[in-house]
Amino acid sequence: MSLLQVEGATKRFGGLVAVDGASLDVAEGSITGLIGPNGAGKTTLFTLIAGFERLTAGRVTFQGADVTAHEAHVRARAGIARTFQIVQPFASLTVCENVAVGAYLRHRSRADAMAHAERVARQVGLGPMLDQPAGSLTVAGRKRLELARALATDPRLLLLDEVLAGLNPSEIRDMIPVIRAIRDGGVTILIVEHVMQAVMSLCERIFVLAQGRVIATGTPAEIARDPAVVEAYLGHGAAARLQARSAGHA
C-alpha cells in the first residue's frame, strides 16, 4: 500500500520549471530512492512533499488523505519529516537539546522531550555525545544530528536529503545500517542521495528525476541498466557509446 503519492507535481519559480509534472509513490515500510543529476528538482520535490512550498499544480496524498493544501506544520503532525542538505544545528545547545527541538512536536514538557531526544540520539549513535555542544560535532556527527532531529518528531515518512554527502567511505558504511534500522523500526523512508553504492544497497525501488520529470522507475538493477538514466547522468549518446565500447571489449 502507498503511504505517499505524488501526482503530476509541478513547481515554477518565475520562468523556471523546477519540477515538471512528476509523479511517484512510496510503499509503506519501504526505503525508496529519488536520484537524478544536479538541479533535477529533487530537493524542490521534497520541499513540496513536506509542505514548505506550495505546488504550482498537482497533488500530494499522504495516508490516503489529500494534503496538497496543508501547511508544513500540519504535515509534520500527520507524520512527514525531512532533513536538510545544509545542516544548521544550534551550535551552543547540546546534542540532546538540539534533538529535543524535534521532540517538542509530540512531547510538551521539557523532561519528556529530553527523554525522547536521548532515546533517538542513542538510536543514531550519538549516545556518547549527548551533552556536547552541537558546534563541536564532526561533519559525520552533524549528519547524524540532522537525522535525529527529524526522527524525534516520530514520523511515519522520513525524507532524507543527502544525509551521506560529505562523509568518507567508512562513515558511509557506518551510516547505512542506521538508516536500515530506522526503516525496520517502522518508519518509511524516501531518500535523495548522490552516493550511488548506498542508494543501490538501501533502496527497494528508485525514481529517477531529470529536468523536473520522472524519467525512470524500477529496482536498483533495472535503473542501472536503463539507457535513459545513463544518458541523464552522462549526456546524450552516452548509453550507445558505452554499449559500443563494451561490445568492442567483448
Ligand SMILES: Nc1ncnc2c1ncn2[C@@H]1O[C@H](COP(=O)(O)OP(=O)(O)OP(=O)(O)O)[C@@H](O)[C@H]1O
Ligand atoms: N527557491 C527557488 N527559487 C528559484 N529557483 C529555485 C529555487 N529552488 C530551486 N530552484 C531551482 O530549481 C532547480 C531544481 O533545484 P533543486 O535544488 O530542487 O535540484 P536538486 O535535484 O535537488 O539538485 P542537487 O542534486 O544539486 O541538490 C534548479 O535549477 C534550482 O536552481
